[in-house]
Amino acid sequence: FDSNYLDKGLVIYNSISKVSGNFHLYILAMDDRCYEVLLDLALPYVTPIKLHEFETEEILKAKATRSRGEYCWMCMPPFIKYLLKNYNLDYCTEVDADMLFYQDPQILIDELIDSGCSVQFVEHRFAKNDNREWFVGKYCTQLNTIKNDEIGNAFLDEWIEKCYESTAAIKDGIHWGEQKYLDSLVEKYKEHVHSLENLGGGVAPWNLKQYRYVNTINNKIFLEEKNSGKVFSLVFYHFEGLYYFDKNSALVPLYLETDNRGFIKSLYTDYLLLIKNAKRLLENNYSISFYIKGHPNLT
Numbered sequence: 001f002d003s004n005y006l007d008k009g010l011v012i013y014n015s016i017s018k019v020s021g022n023f024h025l026y027i028l029a030m031d032d033r034c035y036e037v038l039l040d041l042a043l044p045y046v047t048p049i050k051l052h053e054f055e056t057e058e059i060l061k062a063k064a065t066r067s068r069g070e071y072c073w074m075c076m077p078p079f080i081k082y083l084l085k086n087y088n089l090d091y092c093t094e095v096d097a098d099m100l101f102y103q104d105p106q107i108l109i110d111e112l113i114d115s116g117c118s119v120q121f122v123e124h125r126f127a128k129n130d131n132r133e134w135f136v137g138k139y140c141t142q143l144n145t146i147k148n149d150e151i152g153n154a155f156l157d158e159w160i161e162k163c164y165e166s167t168a169a170i171k172d173g174i175h176w177g178e179q180k181y182l183d184s185l186v187e188k189y190k191e192h193v194h195s196l197e198n199l200g201g202g203v204a205p206w207n208l209k210q211y212r213y214v215n216t217i218n219n220k221i222f223l224e225e226k227n228s229g230k231v232f233s234l235v236f237y238h239f240e241g242l243y244y245f246d247k248n249s250a251l252v253p254l255y256l257e258t259d260n261r262g263f264i265k266s267l268y269t270d271y272l273l274l275i276k277n278a279k280r281l282l283e284n285n286y287s288i289s290f291y292i293k294g295h296p297n298l299t
Contacts, residue, residue: 001072001097002030004292006037007278008097013043014274015101022106026087028054028079030072037286054082062164073167073177076141077159084148084156091152093145096238100271102221103235108201109145117194118151120144121182122202127210135171137180142238143201151192159185199225200235205253213263239271243294247279 029035038048112120241253
């Protein structure tokens with residue numbers, strides 16, 4: 001993320017630090033200001049990486065044809081490759097900046113390790129009457145894990161090549177950022193790809209209607225899948241679709257009209273207050289006071 005998304009980045013970092021004692025976060029700083037602030041903050045278990053240290057001639061060639069948002073999308077798969085190679089990691093998990101963790105995500109990574117596969121993605125889990133999968137893809141690149149093995153790297157190489165071609169968001173059933181390509185890639189590598197089964201990973205505005213809030217016990221939030229009656233604990237929530245009118249007022253996705261009104265209000269109020277506190281810190285300490293209204297690719 002860049003300095004526009006620093007508030008979200010700080011919030012997701014704090015949430016991971018709160019629930020996990022075993023992680024390291026590598027952040028690709030998409031502008032110099034973001035890098036400078038991260039260096040000054042000196043957050044434990046964080047390695048900020050300058051954009052020019054990551055950019056290759058091939059990446060820069062593709063960059064010339066992209067909008068700012070499309071370029072951020074394009075960088076995600078090659079950044080995973082960069083980290084696996086340069087930091088000799090066993091695996092790397094990408095997380096979107098606009099998420100919040102309520103439990104240690106290691107429980108989600110363990111699913112991949114136990115499966116024996118090399119790649120793990122999270123399905124959107126749209127309702128059966130929701131046709132958005134056709135153009136945005138079956139999988140959401142919100143928490144995807146790639147192992148540093150032969151299959152994982154082969155998968156990454158093919159994904160990177162597709163992203164160099166285009167990361168436009170077009171409702172044509174072929175192109176939607178970096179994620180629509182996963183439909184065909186997962187089919188090709190299906191014996192080596194695991195789809196996350198833990199429902200606690202991947203709850204988001206587009207699928208929240210399928211769940212019912214149950215209760216909160218010892219800081220764990222429990223939800224029930226309406227169709228199956230299965231009760232599970234929330235690991236992370238993806239706060240996609242927030243739209244800011246100004247610095248102090250935001251609109252949550254309109255399709256959140258469900259029987260979870262109290263839960264939704266609490267969930268979003270808590271998150272927006274964390275964002276507000278992060279914005280205040282950035283403004284007071286670093287004179288960063290701007291904000292973006294919505295998704296840079298879709299607004």
